[in-house]
Amino acid sequence: MTLVDRAVGDLIAFLRRPRPFEEKRTHWGEVAILFAIGFTLIVTVATLVGRFEASMGVERYDLIGEDEPLWQQYLIVGLLFPLGEEWVFRYWLDRRPRGLILIVAILAGLAAAMIVSACSAAGAVVAGPLTFVPVFAAVLIIGLANADKLSPFIFGRFFPILFWLTAIGFAALHMTNFSAGGALTALFVGPQLIAGILFGYVRLRYGFAEAVAVHAANNSLAVSLIALGI
Numbered sequence: 001m002t003l004v005d006r007a008v009g010d011l012i013a014f015l016r017r018p019r020p021f022e023e024k025r026t027h028w029g030e031v032a033i034l035f036a037i038g039f040t041l042i043v044t045v046a047t048l049v050g051r052f053e054a055s056m057g058v059e060r061y062d063l064i065g066e067d068e069p070l071w072q073q074y075l076i077v078g079l080l081f082p083l084g085e086e087w088v089f090r091y092w093l094d095r096r097p098r099g100l101i102l103i104v105a106i107l108a109g110l111a112a113a114m115i116v117s118a119c120s121a122a123g124a125v126v127a128g129p130l131t132f133v134p135v136f137a138a139v140l141i142i143g144l145a146n147a148d149k150l151s152p153f154i155f156g157r158f159f160p161i162l163f164w165l166t167a168i169g170f171a172a173l174h175m176t177n178f179s180a181g182g183a184l185t186a187l188f189v190g191p192q193l194i195a196g197i198l199f200g201y202v203r204l205r206y207g208f209a210e211a212v213a214v215h216a217a218n219n220s221l222a223v224s225l226i227a228l229g230i
Helices: 003-017 029-056 070-089 097-119 122-147 147-157 159-177 182-203 209-228
Strands: none
Touching: 003 029, 003 122, 003 182, 029 209, 070 182, 070 209, 097 147, 122 147, 122 159, 147 159, 147 182, 159 182, 182 209
């Protein structure tokens, strides 16, 4: 069995039934192969999606403009975004319930703060942060107290659903990059869905550092292609 067959075969087997691995595999050659295949697929789908966007007059919003210095694009898009997104979406995916609980607590606090701010005509600036703290603390304390009980359920029977939700959530985050709204925007984040699946598998099979490396390489190469006008 060649290195390519092994890397791709294991990925396909995993996607049939996503699961945490008991042991990590340390093999940067396989990681490089998965990155090359994944990036090629992402670029292919992105090209097709780009044509569809153009035909519908959809505008893409960039969080950091192409007019910014190239080093700044590499720093933010090629390093900081991968680190942040991998921590939020995939660090905890390898049976780390406390990491997931922290993310849920932050999201719950933010959601509560946004709701209170929207409903408070006066003092919304103060009401939002004041709401965040108790909601965040309550969810975090309750979650951590029950982390050991929740772990077998979350990372056992529920894990395949959890894996796909993280990939879909990662893609959904990028829906804000487009001017089109509603379900139509979901058509434009196919490349991000592929990336989310790939990064998630690399995280589980090889490790967090490998997932960050693949994510960073993907973003950095994309920045390079755009800078070259390709």
